Amino acid sequence: MDTAVIGQEILATCERLARHSDDTDALTVAYLSKAHRAVAAELRDAMEAAGMTVTVDAIGNVVGRLACGRPGAHTLATGSHFDTVRNGGRFDGRLGIVLPIALARHLHERGETLPFDLEVIAFAEEEGLRFASTFLGSSGLVGRFDASVLERTDAAGVRMRDAMLAAGLDPDGIGALRRDPARMLGYYEVHIEQGPVLLEAGEPLAVVTSIAGGLRYQCTVTGVAGHAGTVPMAMRHDAGTAAAEMVLALESCCLADASGTLVGTAGRFEVVRGATNVIPGECRFTIDLRAAHDGLRDRAFDEVLAACRAIAERRGVRFACERTMQVPATPCTPAWVDALADAVASLGLPARRMLSGAGHDAMMMGREMPVAMLFVRCGNGGVSHSPLETMTAGDAGLAAAATLAFWRRLAH
Numbered sequence: 001m002d003t004a005v006i007g008q009e010i011l012a013t014c015e016r017l018a019r020h021s022d023d024t025d026a027l028t029v030a031y032l033s034k035a036h037r038a039v040a041a042e043l044r045d046a047m048e049a050a051g052m053t054v055t056v057d058a059i060g061n062v063v064g065r066l067a068c069g070r071p072g073a074h075t076l077a078t079g080s081h082f083d084t085v086r087n088g089g090r091f092d093g094r095l096g097i098v099l100p101i102a103l104a105r106h107l108h109e110r111g112e113t114l115p116f117d118l119e120v121i122a123f124a125e126e127e128g129l130r131f132a133s134t135f136l137g138s139s140g141l142v143g144r145f146d147a148s149v150l151e152r153t154d155a156a157g158v159r160m161r162d163a164m165l166a167a168g169l170d171p172d173g174i175g176a177l178r179r180d181p182a183r184m185l186g187y188y189e190v191h192i193e194q195g196p197v198l199l200e201a202g203e204p205l206a207v208v209t210s211i212a213g214g215l216r217y218q219c220t221v222t223g224v225a226g227h228a229g230t231v232p233m234a235m236r237h238d239a240g241t242a243a244a245e246m247v248l249a250l251e252s253c254c255l256a257d258a259s260g261t262l263v264g265t266a267g268r269f270e271v272v273r274g275a276t277n278v279i280p281g282e283c284r285f286t287i288d289l290r291a292a293h294d295g296l297r298d299r300a301f302d303e304v305l306a307a308c309r310a311i312a313e314r315r316g317v318r319f320a321c322e323r324t325m326q327v328p329a330t331p332c333t334p335a336w337v338d339a340l341a342d343a344v345a346s347l348g349l350p351a352r353r354m355l356s357g358a359g360h361d362a363m364m365m366g367r368e369m370p371v372a373m374l375f376v377r378c379g380n381g382g383v384s385h386s387p388l389e390t391m392t393a394g395d396a397g398l399a400a401a402a403t404l405a406f407w408r409r410l411a412h
């Protein structure tokens, strides 16, 4: 296989798909928008050209199947999502669809079959942009689709169920999409790293060991509002400075983690009814905490919580927090991690192993079957979920070669 050629082809396809957007000046593809349907149609054509039998399922996932012709063969599913965030990047999600299509075409043209059926799944929705409901595509395949989200409405007041019916989909058929784990070899996903680690290390690929589980909290600090000029510093109960100290405690806790996988973020920080000349009386902030293992993450949260309470007591303010999300970590299947690392090393490349701090469809699929993930270097400082996201054709070609080597290892 000529990795340079296949790498160029992968990049060219991602560029072509990026021409479809809901926004004229940015790449935005929301579930079942006009652009979304245009991308789905292009993917369908590409899969057919690669020799696959294509179906669009009840959720709108585009599924291409390359059967090996052996009776009783198991299925290896591979894919990713083709929806985007607002003003997103060209490779996030799409790489994991376009790369296996290119490989399937390569195999098909050479008349080579794998000893398993290959299913390339272009998931219709993962990012949650339109209906604030993530992993729609993959959740259906593992029987975890939350039917209540069908009643949700988008910003224009359109119900998800109605949007699906208008697109010719079958919301009542989602229950039948579940793949029988006994028939599945497992799920494999290629994804752009979405961070700077590989770029900094000067390495093109990494094998994902685990997908971090997330824990999110909404925190409220209540102090006493007062005049910024008349209340002496020593007599204040400033909710803003208390909350700031709590966020710093979160940062210290994560920096002290020896595993290097614990990450904590206060992405929203708000002084409620704040004004320049008023001592903050109430402050609200969020905590997003992730780690390779749920135990580590939960212990860290307990530590942060204890620190917040101590800060609140010392400063004479009230602290309250409410959990808004808890998702367990998904460890990748150890034997598959080893086989994928071996495949990467067979190309003469370092087989770095790393945690995925971001959630991916593999997280959902891994609830029911063996799972592995390959990360590909992100250019431009590692920026993703942005139009500045880049990847080289060379890296895409190496990812394709490593993927094929991994599939062949699974065959043995």
Ligand SMILES: [Zn+2]
Binding pocket: 081, 092, 093, 191, 360
């Ligand atoms: Zn993604």
